[in-house]
Amino acid sequence: MRLKINEYNDTIFEWIPYNQFNEIKEMNNDSFFTIYSAKWKNGQLFYSFSKVEYIRHTNKFVTLKRLYNSQNINDFFNEVKKYSIDGSSNNILKIYGITQNSDTKDYILVLNFEDFEKYCAKCNKLYTDTRFNWCKPCQIEYLEQNFINWTSGNKEIDNFIQGMQLKVNGYSSDTIFEWISYNQFDNIKGMDKNDLNITNLAIWKDGSLCFDYQNKKWSRVMGKEVALKYFYNNSQNIIDELLNEVKKYSIKNSRDTISIHGISQNTDTKDYILVLQNGYCTGCGEKYSDVTNNWCKPCQLNNLFTNWTSGNEKIDEFIQKMQLKIDKPSDIIFEWIPYNKFNDIKEISKDGFTTEYLAIWEDGPLYYDCNRKEYARDLTTDKKVALKCLDISQNITDKILNKAIKEYSIRDDDDTLIMYGISQNLSTNNYIIVLHDRYFEKNFEGYYCIRCANIYTDAQYKWCLPCKIDYLKQNFTNWTSKNVRIDNFIQGMQLKISKSNDIVFEWIPYNQFEEIKEIGKGGFAIVYSAIWKDGPLHYNWNKYTREPNQKVALKCLNNSQDISDEFLNEVQNYSTEKYSNNILKIYGITQNPDTKDYIMVLEYADGGKFYDYWIDNGKHKNFNWHNKIRTLNNIIKGLKEIHQKQMIWDCVEKLVI
Template sequence: MQLKINNNNGIVVFEWILYSQFNEIKEIGKNGSITVYSAIWKDGPLYIKTSDTWDLRDSNKKVALKCLHNSQKYIDSLINEAKKYSIKHETLQVLYGISQNPVTGDYILVQNNYIWDSENEKINDFIQERQFKINNYDDEVLEWIPYNQFNEIKVIGTNGPITVYSAIWKDGPLCHNKKYGNYTRDSDKEVALKCSHNSQESIDSLINKAKKYPTKHEAFQVLYGISQNPDTGDYILVLTWTSGNEKIDDFIKERQLKINDNDIMLEWIPYNRFNNIKETCKNGLITVYSAKWEDGPLKKIDTWDKRLHVRDSNKIVALKCLYKSQESSDYLINEAKKYSANSEAFQLLYGISQNPDTGNYILVQNNSINLVNWISGNEIFDDFIQEMQLKINNRNDFVFEWIPYDQFNEIKETGTNGLITIYLAIWKVGPLKKNSWSGENYTRYSNKEVSLKCLHNSQESINSIINEIKKYPTKHQVLYGISQNPVTGDYILHNFGDIVLEWIPYNQFNEIKETGKNDLITTVYSAIWKDGPLYIKLDTWDKSYVRDSNEVVALKYLYNSQESIDLIINEAKKYYPTNHKALYVYGKPSWTKLSGIGRVKNQAWIDKMSLRV
């Protein structure tokens, strides 16, 4: 071995080492015919400094002693084992030399680190193949991990023939220390154990599964090694995390790979990371809980030289428990796909978890679902409201929700049209909107004046009212939500309380003066409209509507128009502004506008026109 040393720097001199050179010898593990000890080598290894000089020894070096029992009977086997190792001191496993226990006669390989072998040749070959491919300090060291290395083993999930445990790995994974150019262990590392029952029956299947995992230690999901339960014989993949379900793992990794700067990092979250779990609401196959997540979600922060992921620890979250979801991972994944990855969204999906007692999967969200009402007592409505809330991904959007009827005060009828009655009311708690200055926080704007559009007999057709709701724009959430009159059962839509195109009582006009006439068909008057028209005030936080009182308007009087409703509607359509900015200059000399129409029975057309604004 020494004759093979050439002029390269960083080479360890392979040597025979007297057993008396070792102090503080402590057993650290045993596996079949091998026992491993840690020890302090007094003289320490010798390195080549330059091509013609020797460096000083690295004295009092901590080393691993791999004791091969009965190896004195098989010298060739010992030599073949030694030939597998490198003598470059920065490689993963460096063989410093050979020693021998004078009492037992067992030969000892003296190494920098020790990586265990399994008792299965195929697994050993696979692990060694992966280790030999390590050519970068960012590569993860795959190794065989004795089962007795794990403490605090707890079941965290099950999926058919797979059980997932959390555990503390005493030694921990090997990490490259860039400062000192060597490998050290990250001891007492929390890991996930993916136990495949009866996996001892198919080693090839186990190895193929292991091959799917990346080798980079900065990957989202890392395979540290393989282990085996000595009692059951089941093989175990030791991972940073796993759900135990390949489809769910793949979905999470796919989302992680697509992450952008402002996106939420989706992850698998062990159920034991949640404290203070309390039920907040229930509906059919869904129960929602509030909880404190110890670790908290990952957040991106920018420093002067790099971008980091840090945890927002002790985060209050909502746990949306999907009953019987363990029966269909496709159902769970489809539910998770509904959530936007955008951190500006109203409902953020931090991750997926599983209750180990029931097997039910859980969507771990921000706590926004517990801030709003979404349970109406009708599952179709509940699903629709959730769908609407999941579409909110702009801080300017209001939150669409179910609003209990007792939230309204000062309810006053303002008009009726067939099966529709319009009321004005004060919504006590008011709409919910994101506070632009406080991250994820949402604020309610209490005592908000709203209009209630009561659809009589609407309880007989849920789909009809949902279709009615879909007509409303989602930008700035003109429609606040749905309610129901508990006495009549009629469903109610809540919007801003103001309709741009509206019915205007004639007594709203003062100082009416004729300004022009066109034969016997049309006469135009000027007048003062006391309340004035509605327009969007864009410089307010909620883009609210306000009235421009005592506005000078033109009244275009159409003779005999009461005899032809279609005539007046067609005439009104000519005036409808196609650009919402026209609302700012309503009634100004450069614009001709229609303030309103003179028959409330045409409310349906007015509503239709208002929805376009």
């Protein structure tokens, strides 16, 4: 296997002692194998360009595949050959090597963990549909093996059904075409008749085959309603006619077409039957507008037009026009919504034309229940909505309405904001557009802070400067350095933030630091490395969180027990801008409780002294002349930034630059 390597990224196939694995956990099993996850202590070999040699990726998660009765070495080797060591191939799962359980003596394959779920555990090839772990070759094999378990009693029909089954091409998009025993049908009732056939509705007891992608096997949807289309057995060419009729239908599941499940035969009359998806509305007898979801647009619209009125004929007509625009069951049903259905109404913002509120809609919007074949409401959860009140809109016109809704949509899959309907404030008689509560995050003017209703300072990260300043001010009482001058200085530094990624300057208790080690010493200061247990504050999508166990540098100025202008000026020489790449970042101030010296908590700059880093090519192989020039350029930029900001830099020299 090792002699097969051709490229640097090919896997080095190995014998791996079983005691190299820990944290072994069973993931899956069947009648042939058991799958485990494990951590490989030494880890796989991979080629390092910087070190020009193979090194190991330690503590690497891997997949262990234990074959039952794998003591048969020939069978085991055949299984190994199904996998790949080719680093450039993505079609077959990668294998790292072989191990052996020291207790059971079973041989075990050691496989890639990260991509394992993308590959079929049975044939080791990439799933045909990686989203749902569906492998076409294995499912075809399963269907072929199942051919012997059924028969229609007619060889021509059997061959036709087998051919239809082998056409399956997707776990959810295709129906498994079957021979279905007539005794599988209950509650058969008439629906439609013509000269050629009779169509009945029935309940298929076992139901159609459906691929369970979580358990990776076929199961059945029991109690499925289907349509039975009969063919009278009064023709010499009945089989040809039957099969030609089958070909008019599809095994593809689609909202526009009726799919076919299979063929059956009435055991008394011997008439053949096409078993179809129930694609006909029980209300009007016409084909569903959306067959997959049993949705009939005409019938649903008839139901929607009854039992409500706004009290204004113009508004009623407008709402009905909006309802006629629905095209699929996921579309929003635009409604007249009584104002008393809204609770916890809070004003968010106001201009000369509109007032905007946040509210709870007691009933919530209508949604289509495809099982009940009707619209319903989810009363289990409160629905937040935005109310956009059109001020001075008592005398509503089509022009006002069309202008008010032009930016919104009833399409649930559109990028534009969803609207639910119209209401009216009973006190002011002003009309209200009811919108998705995302209105306050994104509307035609920009992104709005849900708290203060102002446009976000940083819309991408939903960061509002006034609200964050307010948050920091409220937090002033939760910490103290026990030195008024230091407290005031830190508060002033905090209030200087202007961007979401700026560092929040803090007072940091000294007991937050561990693994403190001296790394440098000069005439004025000693520098230590340390681990900050909680770590610095980091803004993460609408809230501050911490990055724990952060390595930092502690710079202790000599004789800094009494806080001085010199110390505070030194603090301001550093940057709280996270992406200011040329000046070292500062996180805050702390104090050694034993010496009482104040200490600056700085970003840890890896690599040691610059002079040593530059000279020691043996230690830093990647530090070539290209990188040296780039480093010098960054130093120049840093010095330029220091000059522009009129910062002190009298300590710059070759050892500490």
